[in-house]
Amino acid sequence: MIDVAIRFDDPSATSDHALERAILHIMALHGVCATFAVIPHAGQHALSADDVPHLVEARQSGRLEIAQHGFSHESSRPAASRPAEFAGLDHAAQTDRIIAGRTVLERAFGVAIPGFVPPFNAFDHVTAAVLSEQGFLYLSAGSEYGSLECARLAELPRTCHITELRRAVSEARRRPHGDLAIVAVMHHYNLQESGAPNAPIRLQDLSELLQWLRQQPDVRLNTLSQLAARYNARTWYKAVRRNRWVKQQHWRIRSVFPRYSLMPHALFRYIRLAGAPT
Ligand SMILES: [Zn+2]
Numbered sequence: 001m002i003d004v005a006i007r008f009d010d011p012s013a014t015s016d017h018a019l020e021r022a023i024l025h026i027m028a029l030h031g032v033c034a035t036f037a038v039i040p041h042a043g044q045h046a047l048s049a050d051d052v053p054h055l056v057e058a059r060q061s062g063r064l065e066i067a068q069h070g071f072s073h074e075s076s077r078p079a080a081s082r083p084a085e086f087a088g089l090d091h092a093a094q095t096d097r098i099i100a101g102r103t104v105l106e107r108a109f110g111v112a113i114p115g116f117v118p119p120f121n122a123f124d125h126v127t128a129a130v131l132s133e134q135g136f137l138y139l140s141a142g143s144e145y146g147s148l149e150c151a152r153l154a155e156l157p158r159t160c161h162i163t164e165l166r167r168a169v170s171e172a173r174r175r176p177h178g179d180l181a182i183v184a185v186m187h188h189y190n191l192q193e194s195g196a197p198n199a200p201i202r203l204q205d206l207s208e209l210l211q212w213l214r215q216q217p218d219v220r221l222n223t224l225s226q227l228a229a230r231y232n233a234r235t236w237y238k239a240v241r242r243n244r245w246v247k248q249q250h251w252r253i254r255s256v257f258p259r260y261s262l263m264p265h266a267l268f269r270y271i272r273l274a275g276a277p278t
Pocket of ligand 1: 009010069073119120
């Protein structure tokens with residue numbers, strides 16, 4: 001089975017709501033439920049249900065899951081070469097921002113928020129510890145970030161961009177590694193209708209992609225919390241560690257492993273033969 005989760009980053013009080021409505025319409029058309037990583041604060045303004053009625057309605061209809069996308073999506077170290085809202089802050093500061101952001105989203109949507117997506121995909125071991133202490137189920141960042149040792153939290157990094165999802169599924173079929181998991185990330189700027197220059201796909205392409213996904217008998221669509229719950233945090237930790245190991249290998253070894261998926265349920269013997277961590 002190929003487990004796929006789609007994560008849509010950056011909806012907020014001030015994001016492009018017309019585009020989000022069009023995306024939600026396409027999701028409804030094809031019966032797809034995705035995880036929207038929503039920003040709790042736009043500047044000084046805390047998100048309320050009135051700011052995002054389209055998201056509230058879609059959530060109530062079971063068409064999306066809400067994840068917490070940081071606090072205000074502003075870098076706490078603007079002078080640094082890599083922006084980060086959380087990484088580098090101390091435990092108390094990270095705790096305050098994470099709890100404050102989650103409270104805003106829980107009030108706006110009237111549900112518990114199970115997952116956290118750090119802005120700029122930047123987090124550190126303190127972020128992971130705080131999320132674990134606060135009872136979050138998963139953390140989902142970018143592919144370049146490392147695994148969380150011994151946390152109770154499932155790490156579900158991005159394994160591809162939405163534009164690579166078809167390729168990721170085809171590749172998963174060609175690799176005999178047991179069950180695989182794909183986390184595909186989407187942003188407004190991926191869509192030409194956002195007005196972003198060089199956007200690679202149109203809403204029509206997204207619609208065809210979701211329709212195609214639904215027609216694949218070996219693909220199971222998940223929200224990120226459904227995906228997190230398929231295995232325990234330790235299994236996800238090992239899957240992420242395995243992918244990191246693969247990335248460091250010679251291309252001949254890399255070529256036998258999937259590039260766009262995690263291997264939570266990798267066939268033990270196959271992995272051992274290649275010398276990967278089990
Ligand atoms: Zn973002």
